[in-house]
Amino acid sequence: MLATxxxxxxxxxxxxxxxxxxxxxxxxALSPGFASPGQIVNQLLIAALLGVAAAGQNLxxxxxxxxxxxxxxxxxxxxxxxxxxxxxxQDANLPLAVVAVVGATFLIGLMNGIGVTLLRIPPLVMxxxxxGVVNGLLVVLTRGLSSGLAAPMLTxxxxxxxxxxxxIVFIWIAIGVIMALMLGRTTFGLNIYAVGANEEAAAFxxxxxxxxxxxxxxxxxxxxxxxxxxxLGYTSSVFVGxxxxxxxxxxxxVVIGGTSLAGGSGGYWGTxxxxxxxxxxxxxxxxxxxxxxxRQIIYGAVLLALMLFYGRQRRLxx
Numbered sequence: 001m002l003a004t005x006x007x008x009x010x011x012x013x014x015x016x017x018x019x020x021x022x023x024x025x026x027x028x029a030l031s032p033g034f035a036s037p038g039q040i041v042n043q044l045l046i047a048a049l050l051g052v053a054a055a056g057q058n059l060x061x062x063x064x065x066x067x068x069x070x071x072x073x074x075x076x077x078x079x080x081x082x083x084x085x086x087x088x089x090q091d092a093n094l095p096l097a098v099v100a101v102v103g104a105t106f107l108i109g110l111m112n113g114i115g116v117t118l119l120r121i122p123p124l125v126m127x128x129x130x131x132g133v134v135n136g137l138l139v140v141l142t143r144g145l146s147s148g149l150a151a152p153m154l155t156x157x158x159x160x161x162x163x164x165x166x167x168i169v170f171i172w173i174a175i176g177v178i179m180a181l182m183l184g185r186t187t188f189g190l191n192i193y194a195v196g197a198n199e200e201a202a203a204f205x206x207x208x209x210x211x212x213x214x215x216x217x218x219x220x221x222x223x224x225x226x227x228x229x230x231x232l233g234y235t236s237s238v239f240v241g242x243x244x245x246x247x248x249x250x251x252x253x254v255v256i257g258g259t260s261l262a263g264g265s266g267g268y269w270g271t272x273x274x275x276x277x278x279x280x281x282x283x284x285x286x287x288x289x290x291x292x293x294x295r296q297i298i299y300g301a302v303l304l305a306l307m308l309f310y311g312r313q314r315r316l317x318x
Contacts, residue, residue: 012258016273023280031287041164043279048172049234051275053227053243054250055179056109056220058271060123061254062183063216064196064263067123071112072224072250074134076243079105079228081138084148084238094151101225108134109221113214138240146239154233168230172272175223179268192216196263248299249278256302 027034053072060069079101086097108130115126141147157167183189191212194202203209227246232238253274259266278299285295 012256013270013273016256016270016277020273020277020280023277023284027280027284027287030284034283034287037164039283041160041166041169043283044169044276045158045166045234047272047276047279048166048168049227049230050246050249050253050279051172051272052175052230053224053246054253054271054275055175055268056216056223057250058179058254058257058259058266058268059192059216060220061251061259061261062192062196062263062266063213064199065116065123065213066261066263067116067213067217068127068251068261069109069112069217069220070124070127070247071108071130071134072220073241073244073247074131074138075105075108075221075224076228076231076246077138077238077241078108078134078243079225080232080235080238080242081142081147081228083229084150084232087149087151087154087232089149089151091151091153094153097151098229101229102222105221105225105228106218107221109224110214110218112221113217116217117210117213135240142240144240146237148232148238150232150236154229155236157230157233168233171230175226176268176272183267188212188215193264196260197265248296249275252299252302253278 024035024040033039053076057069057072060067082104083097083101086100087093112123112127112130115121115130116123119126121129157171159166161167161170183192191202191207194205194207195209195212199209224243228238228243231242235242254266254271255261256274256277257266257268257270257272259271281298282295285298290298
């Protein structure tokens, strides 16, 4: 019984839930009302945007080769731009906008996957190059100005739906269920774990390694596009660089959630908790009047600490 309890307490998801509760208590002590139901709902709304962006990042990191998708921020901005310019504040254009964004961002992610698998370009280099291409294209198309308008129906998703909880939170939960089923119950999901754990062994076992890795990058693009559409609903219009704020936090949320940077182990439920943890942490830093650059420094320090801890774990295992 004691061993089972200790194992439960050592699980990343358990640690995250405890850490979130502690952060909420600290926030309430610093600013009464911080942990009120209304404030928690607002934090969940913001966490949902980050969590959707981190879903694709989660798949890329799970697939191994120490892959990280640095193009996430640019693809989110592109998805918001494309969706807003198709919608133009018309509900009738919403379905077409969603289909166009999902298709376009899937193709962008697929190009990342082709570059990594067929051209053997390192993931960091390939996705960083794609980020430059996408951001450059956005500058040309927008000339640095805000562009596009969200459909009214999309903005309503950000409003309370049931028990005061916004519709976007329910969308995020649905994505969590889909991710859990895909990773745990489908051949494709099991292939991702196999490729991430040992690519050579997976290839010998008949797993389509290249196709699996191409698809995880394509899905990363797709989820970034979905995050872009949701971000458009949150902001109503979009500007160049709107998605950049999600690139680094999307990586940290995955790692905090217990997914190994070496690939092959982890899951999305932990990433969802990691997104909530980061948003609550950000809210506390805002309460303390720490400027944006200070928050970025803290995010970077957290990621560095996690990577150092991860490296130590690898040496211990070796």
